[in-house]
Amino acid sequence: MFTARFRLPVARVAAAVGFLFLCAEANLASSADVQTAEYQVKAAFLCKFGNYVEWPAQAAARPDSPFGIGVLASDAVVDELMRAAVGQSVNGRPIAVRRLTHGEPVDGLGIIFIARSHAARLAETLAATKEHPILTVTESDQGTPVGSMVNFVVVADKVKFDIALQPAELSNLKISARLLAVARLVTGKAS
Amino acid sequence: MLVFHGSLRRKLLGVMLLTTLVAVVVALGAMIAYDLRAYHQGWVNDVSAQAELLGRTTAPALAFDDARVARENLEVLRFQPKMRAAAIYGTRGSLFATYVANGSNSEFPPLPGADSVSVEQGNLVVFRRIIDHGQILGTVYLRADYELLDRVLNYAGIALLVTLIAMLVAWAVSTWLQRIVTQPILSVGMTAREVVEQRDYSRRVEKRSDDELGALIDAFNDMMGEIEKRTEALEASNRDKEREVEERRVAQLQVMRLNEELEQRVQERTAQLERSNEDLAAATAEANNANRAKSEFLSNMSHELRTPLNAILGFGQLLASEDQLPILPEKKKRFIGHIVEGGNHLLALINDVLNLAQIEAGKISLSLESVMLADVFGECRTMIEPLAAKRDVRLFFAQPGELCVHADRTRLKQVLLNLLSNAVKYNLEKGSVVVACTRPTPERIRISVQDTGIGLRPDQIQALYQPFNRLGQETSDQQGTGIGLVVTKHLIELMGGEIGVTSRPGGGTLFWIDLLSSLPNSTGSRKRSEAAAAEVDLTGGTGIPSTVLCIEDNPASVSLIQAALVARTNVRLLTAPNGQVGVEMARTHRPDVILMDNNMPVLSGGDALLILRGDPNTADIPVIAISANAMPNAIATSMRAGFFGYLTKPIAIPELLKVLDSALTLAASRKSS
Numbered sequence: 001m002f003t004a005r006f007r008l009p010v011a012r013v014a015a016a017v018g019f020l021f022l023c024a025e026a027n028l029a030s031s032a033d034v035q036t037a038e039y040q041v042k043a044a045f046l047c048k049f050g051n052y053v054e055w056p057a058q059a060a061a062r063p064d065s066p067f068g069i070g071v072l073a074s075d076a077v078v079d080e081l082m083r084a085a086v087g088q089s090v091n092g093r094p095i096a097v098r099r100l101t102h103g104e105p106v107d108g109l110g111i112i113f114i115a116r117s118h119a120a121r122l123a124e125t126l127a128a129t130k131e132h133p134i135l136t137v138t139e140s141d142q143g144t145p146v147g148s149m150v151n152f153v154v155v156a157d158k159v160k161f162d163i164a165l166q167p168a169e170l171s172n173l174k175i176s177a178r179l180l181a182v183a184r185l186v187t188g189k190a191s
Numbered sequence: 192m193l194v195f196h197g198s199l200r201r202k203l204l205g206v207m208l209l210t211t212l213v214a215v216v217v218a219l220g221a222m223i224a225y226d227l228r229a230y231h232q233g234w235v236n237d238v239s240a241q242a243e244l245l246g247r248t249t250a251p252a253l254a255f256d257d258a259r260v261a262r263e264n265l266e267v268l269r270f271q272p273k274m275r276a277a278a279i280y281g282t283r284g285s286l287f288a289t290y291v292a293n294g295s296n297s298e299f300p301p302l303p304g305a306d307s308v309s310v311e312q313g314n315l316v317v318f319r320r321i322i323d324h325g326q327i328l329g330t331v332y333l334r335a336d337y338e339l340l341d342r343v344l345n346y347a348g349i350a351l352l353v354t355l356i357a358m359l360v361a362w363a364v365s366t367w368l369q370r371i372v373t374q375p376i377l378s379v380g381m382t383a384r385e386v387v388e389q390r391d392y393s394r395r396v397e398k399r400s401d402d403e404l405g406a407l408i409d410a411f412n413d414m415m416g417e418i419e420k421r422t423e424a425l426e427a428s429n430r431d432k433e434r435e436v437e438e439r440r441v442a443q444l445q446v447m448r449l450n451e452e453l454e455q456r457v458q459e460r461t462a463q464l465e466r467s468n469e470d471l472a473a474a475t476a477e478a479n480n481a482n483r484a485k486s487e488f489l490s491n492m493s494h495e496l497r498t499p500l501n502a503i504l505g506f507g508q509l510l511a512s513e514d515q516l517p518i519l520p521e522k523k524k525r526f527i528g529h530i531v532e533g534g535n536h537l538l539a540l541i542n543d544v545l546n547l548a549q550i551e552a553g554k555i556s557l558s559l560e561s562v563m564l565a566d567v568f569g570e571c572r573t574m575i576e577p578l579a580a581k582r583d584v585r586l587f588f589a590q591p592g593e594l595c596v597h598a599d600r601t602r603l604k605q606v607l608l609n610l611l612s613n614a615v616k617y618n619l620e621k622g623s624v625v626v627a628c629t630r631p632t633p634e635r636i637r638i639s640v641q642d643t644g645i646g647l648r649p650d651q652i653q654a655l656y657q658p659f660n661r662l663g664q665e666t667s668d669q670q671g672t673g674i675g676l677v678v679t680k681h682l683i684e685l686m687g688g689e690i691g692v693t694s695r696p697g698g699g700t701l702f703w704i705d706l707l708s709s710l711p712n713s714t715g716s717r718k719r720s721e722a723a724a725a726e727v728d729l730t731g732g733t734g735i736p737s738t739v740l741c742i743e744d745n746p747a748s749v750s751l752i753q754a755a756l757v758a759r760t761n762v763r764l765l766t767a768p769n770g771q772v773g774v775e776m777a778r779t780h781r782p783d784v785i786l787m788d789n790n791m792p793v794l795s796g797g798d799a800l801l802i803l804r805g806d807p808n809t810a811d812i813p814v815i816a817i818s819a820n821a822m823p824n825a826i827a828t829s830m831r832a833g834f835f836g837y838l839t840k841p842i843a844i845p846e847l848l849k850v851l852d853s854a855l856t857l858a859a860s861r862k863s864s
Contacts, residue, residue, distance in 0.1 A: 041256070048254050051324045089325070158256070178251040182260045 043084035050090030052179030066096035073115030160184040211361035242319040250323035261288035278332040303330035392419035502533035557599040561709040564591035614642035639703040647694040740782035742773030770794025789818035
């Protein structure tokens, strides 16, 4: 039932990310793990966020250098993301997925995704990225954590995300209005 | 005129309207075409841009699989009513989000198409792929109103209206123009028409402007002036010609009248000619009749001449053959009597014929004088009595007294004798003849001879005066020539008188003659009454011995004279066969008397007489002419030439002897003297 509920959105996302769809189908067919489907969508989203965010000029070392996405998550999620990033690009730059560990420096990364499984050191991690031009993405069902810019939520079996503008501004990131338009909630807009 | 008027007007109007129509239609057509093209392109661009915009707008929704956002994006189209429907297809071709305007068709194609712009069922349909950051995210489907047909219709309506207005304006302008341009031309035409119809060349067209039309009107007016001048000249000439024609007509009438007169005259002449032709025909007929009469006359004459000759020759031959056939003396005497009678009849016949010939030839000469009827009656009675006595017819002569008529004595006697002999001859036995004499008018005396004969039928009376017509008496025993009455009639007419007859069968016949009366002429009236024939002594004569020379070429005549003179023993007869010999014998023998034939060869009687008269020896010898020419003219001429006497053949023996005796007596007296 859940599978069926997830099937359609997953299929839609898969259509946008090419081969990922095939994997998801295969996974769905092989196991009923909703987590997998969920992360497949989230991985695809992560790969696309870069296109709707403008980083400060010094953030990008070179135009042809890979766009780094740091991941604090389980291996399955990392693998999922790596598969999703194949063939994808952010502003013409290829995506390089890097598995992070706590305390590891975040230099050179554009996006950091902190999975639910690694939420224990969330605040620490977020604080570490503070003052860095890094888009921080979390998945918290209890509202957007402080310091997080983008927070995945699942509403009615669909993956949605909220955006907090204040931390983004602090990090000199400009989030595109087009991304804001598809966000479930945008906070900090008044400031 | 109406046609002319309407046509020009219509043509002008037509040109104007057509021009306007073409201009308007072309202009409007171009404008509409341009506008439609612009509309089409603009609208296609608009819709395409809208589709692009929608694609861009919905790209994040697609990317992040947010159909709601996509629908919200599509909802923006609500502000564009011409966008009827829109849809977003996902990468796999499934519908992601849709939008349908109120009242529009909510059907969408099951699969998206490639990038395209098309017009389907009055809608503009646009497919446009959504590409974001090099990734094909999906396809936008946009359906918008495509109002080209509506526009076309709208424009057509507007164009129609504009065209109508333009035409109206054009019509108004044309009318106005017509007033300006056509009116003067029409007035020129109308004036020309009126001029033609009314022949009023003094008309002019009013000039209203100084443009080309003004020039036209000026030219027209000048032309009219010229025509007026010419027409006047022509009319004047026509009047002259009419006058001339009238004169000619009068002349022609005159000619016709003259012709009629001429014709009448020709008719008259023709009538005259016809009359004269008739006359000519009558004359020809008469001539033919005369010719026929002449032929008949000749044949009759031949018959009449041969009849007495028959007696003469027949009895003569009997006497001549006395040697073989002795004839008793008394029979011989009767024969000789027949011969003499036949000879006399022949003589009378010849005389009558000669008379007739003379009369017809106009050669007869009458000596008209006053003749006492009493003398003539007496002579005639003497002469006719023997005949009457022989036929036992009584004669009654009226007493004419002193009545005289203007006539030729001899011819009157001849006429009366003829009538009397007829009356006696054709009378009945013991009939009577009455000769009367009346004076119906002072100038005229009528002598009538009435017999008691068998009378005449009317047709006989008509044929009375034709020669040799003896009125049925041809077979009678009465001798006659059939010429007597013809001669009588001619003679009476020559004497200025008339002859007529009244008779009826069985009632006798009355001939009358009218003659002019005249006063008695005593002198010589009885001179010839002594004509009683003296008894001639045939044998004795004068008894004086004498010589007579007979110059005659005809031996028979010579023999006759010799026989006649046989009894005269004292007369020696010499004969000469022609004039030449005769003249010489006269010179030689110096005869007492010469008997000379007038018509001889070598030397004629007349010439011989001249020679004899020219010779003193023979000049005194009396010469007696003997001639067959009994014409009075010839006799008179001969007597003037100096003949002593004139004897006509056939010679009457007593006459011969009588003249001879008197000549001998003259000769003897000359001798003795």
